[in-house]
Amino acid sequence: MKEIMSIIRMNKVNETKRALLDIGIFGMTAIKVMGRGKMTMDLGKLVDSGEELRGLIEDTLSTGGRLIPKRLFSIIVPDEQLKEVIDVIIRVNQQGSRGDGKIFILPIQDVVRLRTGERGEQAI
Numbered sequence: 001m002k003e004i005m006s007i008i009r010m011n012k013v014n015e016t017k018r019a020l021l022d023i024g025i026f027g028m029t030a031i032k033v034m035g036r037g038k039m040t041m042d043l044g045k046l047v048d049s050g051e052e053l054r055g056l057i058e059d060t061l062s063t064g065g066r067l068i069p070k071r072l073f074s075i076i077v078p079d080e081q082l083k084e085v086i087d088v089i090i091r092v093n094q095q096g097s098r099g100d101g102k103i104f105i106l107p108i109q110d111v112v113r114l115r116t117g118e119r120g121e122q123a124i
Helices: 010-022 051-063 079-093
Strands: 002-009 029-035 068-077 101-107
Touching (some): 002 079, 068 079
Antiparallel strands (some): 002 068, 002 101
């Protein structure tokens, strides 16, 4: 089993969820995160999408942090589904631009479903 941690743009969340559902991936955790890579960005060029973004711009201008809102998906899959899930995430999110995101793959030793006590792939 593997955990796929994928950091993507906020505007790609719904399209990514739909594409994962289309290949039978129903279980996932999504978390709002803030971060940045190696790139530098002129925050004045960001499109204002509401109060949250205005606050972000003000905070980053005053602190110099330049953190960008993203979404972190955590998906646990059997080894045989790993390539398919990664390919789907890339297909949906790759625009060829800085900030497209990252995918991290981690080994999972075991999974336990709390409700039933099932372990391993049956608990995914």
